[in-house]
Amino acid sequence: xxxxxxxEHVSRRFKRFPTRGYTTLKDLLVRGEFLRRxxxxxxxxxxxxxxxxxxxxxxxxxxxxxxxxxxxxxxLIAGIYRPTSGRIVVNGRVSVLLNLGLGFHPELSGxxxxxxxxxxxxxxxxxxxxxxxEIVQFAELEEFxxxxxxxxxxxxYMRLAFSVAVNVDPDxxxxxxxxxxxxxxxxxxxxxxxxxxxxxxxTLLFVSHDLTTVEDWCHQAVWLDHGGVQAFGNAAEVVARxxxxxxxxARR
Amino acid sequence: xxxxxxxxxxxxxxxxxxELVRRELKxxxxxxxxxxxxxxxxxxxxxxxxxxxxxxxxxxxxPKFPAFLLSGLLPWMMWFTESVSSGTNCVVDHAGFxxxxxxxAEILPMVSAGTGMMNYVFSLPVLVLLLLVYGVPLGWSLxxxxxxxxxxxxxxxxxxxxxxxxxxxxxxxxxIVQHVLLVxxxxxxxxxxxxxxxxRFHWLLKxxxxxxxxxxxxxxxxxxxxxxxxxxxxxxALSSAMVILGSMVFQANKETFVEYL
Numbered sequence: 001x002x003x004x005x006x007x008e009h010v011s012r013r014f015k016r017f018p019t020r021g022y023t024t025l026k027d028l029l030v031r032g033e034f035l036r037r038x039x040x041x042x043x044x045x046x047x048x049x050x051x052x053x054x055x056x057x058x059x060x061x062x063x064x065x066x067x068x069x070x071x072x073x074x075x076l077i078a079g080i081y082r083p084t085s086g087r088i089v090v091n092g093r094v095s096v097l098l099n100l101g102l103g104f105h106p107e108l109s110g111x112x113x114x115x116x117x118x119x120x121x122x123x124x125x126x127x128x129x130x131x132x133x134e135i136v137q138f139a140e141l142e143e144f145x146x147x148x149x150x151x152x153x154x155x156x157y158m159r160l161a162f163s164v165a166v167n168v169d170p171d172x173x174x175x176x177x178x179x180x181x182x183x184x185x186x187x188x189x190x191x192x193x194x195x196x197x198x199x200x201x202x203t204l205l206f207v208s209h210d211l212t213t214v215e216d217w218c219h220q221a222v223w224l225d226h227g228g229v230q231a232f233g234n235a236a237e238v239v240a241r242x243x244x245x246x247x248x249x250a251r252r
Numbered sequence: 253x254x255x256x257x258x259x260x261x262x263x264x265x266x267x268x269x270x271e272l273v274r275r276e277l278k279x280x281x282x283x284x285x286x287x288x289x290x291x292x293x294x295x296x297x298x299x300x301x302x303x304x305x306x307x308x309x310x311x312x313x314x315p316k317f318p319a320f321l322l323s324g325l326l327p328w329m330m331w332f333t334e335s336v337s338s339g340t341n342c343v344v345d346h347a348g349f350x351x352x353x354x355x356x357a358e359i360l361p362m363v364s365a366g367t368g369m370m371n372y373v374f375s376l377p378v379l380v381l382l383l384l385v386y387g388v389p390l391g392w393s394l395x396x397x398x399x400x401x402x403x404x405x406x407x408x409x410x411x412x413x414x415x416x417x418x419x420x421x422x423x424x425x426x427x428i429v430q431h432v433l434l435v436x437x438x439x440x441x442x443x444x445x446x447x448x449x450x451x452r453f454h455w456l457l458k459x460x461x462x463x464x465x466x467x468x469x470x471x472x473x474x475x476x477x478x479x480x481x482x483x484x485x486x487x488x489a490l491s492s493a494m495v496i497l498g499s500m501v502f503q504a505n506k507e508t509f510v511e512y513l
Contacts, residue, residue, distance in 0.1 A: 075510075098351075098352040125267050
């Protein structure tokens, strides 16, 4: 079986910003940061020497405490960030769903957002038109698809975002803590869709704090802590070890 | 080679570019009654006021002044200023897209340049109407119009690749750009003709490539003569060089953008 994703010694560091992510002219001139910049630059290592392989058709759960590098990992695989060092190989078209709906424009209608979102992922107009009905139907937004997205409830928003991400026919789907939102009925539907997805031999990575979901859905899991891999392997085992460790922390 | 990558991006992503241009145009007028007319009203008010000041108050006798003014004012106001100021902020404005989706950032400057161009195109009927009202004959020289527009498109794109890139790191740039645009407006022969400027100041106007572009529009639309080909060719070469260099700078910085957004 071929690997959908291969990570070899992947590290990513970020510049540490004192207050905000950018400089102003005042900073440059008044504080002389122009001269100081290089010397005082500090880095945060968000991911440290991460290596693993994800075979095609795997559902991989990513667990770990806040700030352990889970979202950074997804962004690296999606190609939004480049690794500082190491190598990432991704085979297939990736669809990514991070921070719900931040890829949507609030003033545009659901229909227009689907078009833009689809084109940005690399689909052609024709492919989007073909998937359109399915996207709308799955999101249960038939009535509201021509209303501006800003008028949507957060549930509607999330259903649309999820529906676009799963219906653009990706080979690899990356989800960041999204399954927690939405009502029970939609969660059930999403789960069915992911199951279908898995059976079609596609690869799914998802970040979750819901350990039960990870145990139930995933074949494999990776546990990140402070940017490093604490454990990788069978989902049930990794979750058990993670529970163990967290339990110990809680008792202390 | 980055320039080739960018050229490829235009071809591959043309559907996304047109969709985003359409979005920009649509969003601007959504919820307004007059819609696109609002954008037209600005240069029209300008034309009325300037005609009053120049011809009535100061008695400067450029014949058919409103038609003269508008033929140079529209490409500046509707397109150049518009695209350069929105383009400078294009990367910052799409922070959400760039951080959370796989989004080809290199097309954003093209969207800004293209939106401005469409803005100009939509305003052309009003100009043609005014030219007819003032009895300016529309001649064969009009066929050169698309070419001049192509030169302006490249020039705008070349500028925006640079300003959009550095505005990510230095957010003051968008304000600096506003002031540069204002100064450039007066140092470009829009309200006056290049020929009335004393020769010892010509260098000052020629610092700005838009001088030649505006002069070309006016030749073609107002005077009904061919543009100065050699000068226009020079701007074309300069603009192409800027697009190539600018897109290289943009591509080289693309990876670091997300950290600063």
